[in-house]
Amino acid sequence: MYSDGYREQGLRQQLVSEIIKKGIKDKRVIEAIGKIPRHLFMDSAFVNFAYIDKAFPIGSGQTISQPYTVAFQTELLKINKGDKVLEIGTGSGYQTAVLLELGAKVFTIERQRNLFLKAQRFLPQLGYHPQFFFGDGYLGKPxxxxxxKILITAGAPEIPPLLVRQLKPGGFLVVPLGEMSQTMVRLIKSDQGKDIIEDHGAFSFVPLLKGTAYDK
Incomplete structure (x- = not known):
C-alpha cells in the first residue's frame, strides 16, 4: 500500500549521515531515523523533500519537525525499553514512531482534531500502536x-506545572522553552523537591497552544 523503495532507503541513509555530522551519537536513535519512512508522514506536495533535514507543513498550522531536531530531543530523553513516555503534540506521528522504535510505551496527545484522526488511522498501518488522545496537551494524561519521560514538541512559554506533576522522580521532561524563539530544556525531576533544569541550545518551534481545535 505504501511505497518505500531503494531510492527512499538510500536517501534516508544520506539523512542519517547528515544528523551524525551534526552531533547525534545515540546509535538507537540513529537506527530509528534510518528505518522510519519519513516521506509517508508528509503531505504529497512535500514528499520529494522528505529526506532534506528541514521542517515542513503538515496542515492545521503545524509542521513535521526537522529530523535533526527529532533526533536531538529523543537523544535528550535517554529512552529505555519499556519507558512510559507522554508525548505532547502528535502532529504527523513521525516523532511518535521514533519513540516506539526505541521500545517506549507511548501516550500521545494532539489538540488538532484533523491531525489526531489522521495519525490515529495512519500509524497502525505502519505497525505503530501508541495510545492516542485528543485533548489539551497542557493538561497531560494523569x-x-x-x-x-515527557516530550513536548511545540514551543511552550513555561514548563507546564501539571506535566511536571505527572513525571516520575528521576524522570526527564524535554521542552523547547520560549515564545518567539526557544531554548531546548531538559528538566530532571528531583525527589528532593528541587528539579534540575538544563539548557541545550536554541531551536525554533511552532507554539504550544491550549485547548483543542476543530479545523473546518
Missing amino acids: TYGPYD
Missing part, C-alpha cells in the same frame, strides 16, 4: 501516569 490517569495513565506517572511517566518516565
Whole structure:
C-alpha cells in the first residue's frame, strides 16, 4: 500500500549521515531515523523533500519537525525499553514512531482534531500502536501516569506545572522553552523537591497552544 523503495532507503541513509555530522551519537536513535519512512508522514506536495533535514507543513498550522531536531530531543530523553513516555503534540506521528522504535510505551496527545484522526488511522498501518488522545496537551494524561519521560514538541512559554506533576522522580521532561524563539530544556525531576533544569541550545518551534481545535 505504501511505497518505500531503494531510492527512499538510500536517501534516508544520506539523512542519517547528515544528523551524525551534526552531533547525534545515540546509535538507537540513529537506527530509528534510518528505518522510519519519513516521506509517508508528509503531505504529497512535500514528499520529494522528505529526506532534506528541514521542517515542513503538515496542515492545521503545524509542521513535521526537522529530523535533526527529532533526533536531538529523543537523544535528550535517554529512552529505555519499556519507558512510559507522554508525548505532547502528535502532529504527523513521525516523532511518535521514533519513540516506539526505541521500545517506549507511548501516550500521545494532539489538540488538532484533523491531525489526531489522521495519525490515529495512519500509524497502525505502519505497525505503530501508541495510545492516542485528543485533548489539551497542557493538561497531560494523569490517569495513565506517572511517566518516565515527557516530550513536548511545540514551543511552550513555561514548563507546564501539571506535566511536571505527572513525571516520575528521576524522570526527564524535554521542552523547547520560549515564545518567539526557544531554548531546548531538559528538566530532571528531583525527589528532593528541587528539579534540575538544563539548557541545550536554541531551536525554533511552532507554539504550544491550549485547548483543542476543530479545523473546518
